[in-house]
Amino acid sequence: MLSIQHVKKQYNRTQALKGVSLHIPIGICFGLVGPNGAGKTTLMKILANVIQDFEGNIQYEKVNQKYGYVPQEICVELTLTALDNLYFFGKLYGLKGKA
Ligand SMILES: Nc1ncnc2c1ncn2[C@@H]1O[C@H](COP(=O)(O)OP(=O)(O)OP(=O)(O)O)[C@@H](O)[C@H]1O
C-alpha cells in the first residue's frame, strides 16, 4: 500500500506539486500520466527519497522494502561498469563508506 497525502513541492518560484493525494493498494499496477511539467518526475523523486524537502506525507506498507525506480531516459555512463556507475552516482548524492 502506498498512501500519498497532500504532497506539495516548490522549486524557487515554481510550484511543481500543489497538493497531490493518492492511495494505491497492494497488487495494483498504477499509471501516473500527465502533460509535460505536470510534476510526475518530481513525485517519483520524492517517493525515491531523492527530494526530501517537500510538504505533505508519504506512507508505505512495508511488505517489501526494496524499491526500484526506472527513469524515462537512461542516464548511465556507458564507459563504466554497472558497479562503477553505482559508485559514481552514489558519490554525487553524497553517499560514503558502506552506504
Ligand atoms: N530542479 C528543478 N528546478 C526548478 N524547477 C523544476 C525542477 N525540476 C522540475 N521543475 C519544474 O517543476 C514542474 C514539474 O516538473 P516535472 O519534471 O516534475 O514534470 P513532469 O510531469 O515529469 O514533466 P515531463 O512530462 O516533461 O517529464 C515544471 O514546471 C518544471 O519546470
Ligand SMILES: [Mg+2]
Ligand atoms: Mg518527467
